[in-house]
Amino acid sequence: MSFIWSLVIFSGLVALVLLGVEGAKLEGLFGIWLPYAAVGIFVGGLIARVVNWGRSPVPFRIPTTCGQQKSLPFIRHARLDNPATGLGAAARVALEVLTFRSLFRNTKAQLTQDRRLVYGSEKYLWAGALAFHWAFLVILVRHYRFFAEPVPVVIGWIQGLDGFFEVGLPVIYATDVVILAALGYLLGRRLADARLRYFSMAADYFPLFLLLGVAGSGVLLRYVWKTDITRVKELAVGLASFRPVLPEGLGAMFYVHLFLVCALLAYFPFSKLTHMAGVFLSPTRNLANSNRARRHINPWNPPIVGHTYAEWEEEFRDKIKAAGIPLDRE
């Protein structure tokens, strides 16, 4: 059901832009106003989200320790999986963000015929997720060439590397293949695995459709319904310099691509995609396990006093005395 719903909404979005551009000739809306609005919502929404998170304090230092603590000098300390300093914790977060360290631990539990539990290594999700995210990042960086004149050399290098295999004309980027395959895998596993299907919601399928839509339309633009890059650049540079112009003849496919990007941007701050920012703020990962070495302050620490010794002694006075345990007040 949730799969169907998100497919319907996604298709509705595509129909909307096609009707809007081909039927109603609203190129100005889809080419200029919506991109501005989407970027505004993305930036504003994401900032609001992070500020909202930041407004709540971190009352306790609760890292999940995944390696040996730093204690005695003769015991080898796991610096990254159980950092003892802020710097170590930063390295741990970096490892999470850049390599999905925790996901790399993933295992798959199975109950055998004779009812034993066995745990196999399960790296597909890690590999698929890492492939998608890195391909996405590289593609994003490559897009910078549309917005900058002259194109920075670095972008040229990345482009060259990405098209290293020099197959096809225009040269096929490795990331284009990778991102589609990885997204296909992420969607496929959600549908194929009964367990995942059971708890997946519309909000899980929808971003995958959007991303597949963005990547798919982008690929079509480059290899099939080719668009005129100089006009795209005109639009992009115009938008970036706040002197928007609307070139003629960009083609419907281009508007589909652009609109889906806008939808992704606008959807981002209100969805699980905020994990991009949240991963940096997770208290089980971004804090050092220095709990006993340095005091952590809770700003709302309530002024609670427990059952005091005096109260305890008062209540059990006779028994304490009879047992010959020393009293404070005889």
Add this chain to the structure above:
Amino acid sequence: MEKTREELLQIDFKPPAKSWMDPHIDFEARRGSWSYPGAPKNLRYMGYPNPREWSPTDADWKLPANWKQIIFEGMRELLSKYRSFKVFMDICVRCGACADKCHFYLGSGDPKNMPVLRAELLRSVYRKDFTTAGKILGSLAGGRELTLEVVKEWFYYFYQCTECRRCSVFCPYGIDTAEITMMARELLNLVGVNINWAVEPIANCHRTGNHLGIQPHTFKDNIEFLMDELEEVTGVRVEPSINRKGAEILFVVPSADYFADPGIYTFMGYLLLFHQLGLDYTLSAYASEGGNFGLFTSADTIKKLNYKIYHEAKRLGVKWIIGGECGHMWRVLHQYMDTMNGPADFLEVPKSPFTGTVFANAASTKTVHICEFTADLIRHGKLKLDPSRNDHWRVTFHDSCNPARALGLFEEPRYIIKNVCNAFFEMPENTIREQTFCCAGGAGLGNDENMEARLRGGYPRANAVQYVRDRFGVNLMSCICAIDRATLTTMVEYWAPEVKISGVHELVANALVVDGEKERTTDLRGQPLAGKEDKAHV
């Protein structure tokens, strides 16, 4: 327990046709998988809301008339107090990496025991009422109305999570379902929905100083009785002091250690070690509990119960604190105590009087884990050990959840065991250290009425034990947790009856050569040592 092992192991991992958003639970049919509610006298003693007689099988749980408002306001407050709660509510991508990491899921196949869905039970309500998308789109955005049925479902599943944090090891964002469970339990507590196995120990602890409600004279009697036993085995009389001012060290243990088998042997172990060293320490009949069931109820209760430790350390004028072998106690001592009841500026940075080692990792809390203390002694050759006195044991080590995932105390106990035992074997890699499996009886769930859930949830651990038993002939699982010592004993009795449970310092004491001791023919339990069967009078 009516079900056989074979019946329990008919686990079906295929999710049901019914959507998880349907909260209905038949408590009658699920007897064996939930705990009895908190008794009104305990709630009253602690000043908790809504004390009353009720049962989960009742249609009417007698919640306050405005229960919904109370929960929503509670949720708003917790969201404003805990960044963890907010972030964990917002960023889960439902990748499913945590799904098959929970022992309760692996042992039951119940999909709502997957950490992701357990969290979703609360998250769906959060979405419906605290997010824009949920307010507009409702169930399409994964939102769910907070109904009475949902509260009942929360009770069932948030009291079927032992807050072990295994799921958080695997989550790419470190989402800790234990933290979410803690939030849910705070909320349930606001409307008087809690379990007696948590609130009774809390009430006891608040009044007498320990969970078991042991009063000062019994505290002393118990300890003397244990010292008699110890004398019988070793020929050495150990005389610990209680509430003694001016001692260098306050020694804090979980109360089960001086009360119940097999924890008592660990307790004898600690005290025999201290005796041999001539350590200047005192026990306290007031701070007679290091454990803290507040952790399973509310942050305010943690603070309230933990208060007595520093309070007593200050009153007695000790210099620093040693904590015994206990799991959740150590989560509190390590991650909460200093923040809540510190700073302990009246204590000194712990320094071993025998090796001179300064425990810099405890520079602020001034509280050292006994395994750190002992490992350091062994390393410096301060103990005379005869590991052959443990040769009747083939030992494995169970990493207790909290020392593993809240401290990272992995090597210290292993180092000790390897020095005091000759036969040590690890369980499979995916079941130890940070990936260790819970005993399934922590967080207040280790009661008898909840036995089916415990046995099911305990299976992943037990299965690993069966493995080392069959492969290496292991007959003892050592651990550093009092709840483990109590609950694993029941668990292995069911799944692997040949295996016994012990603490680490029980093994230390077996091997420890003590001045003036007689020839040992039995271990602390009175079982004959290997090769001494004929001499032992068991």
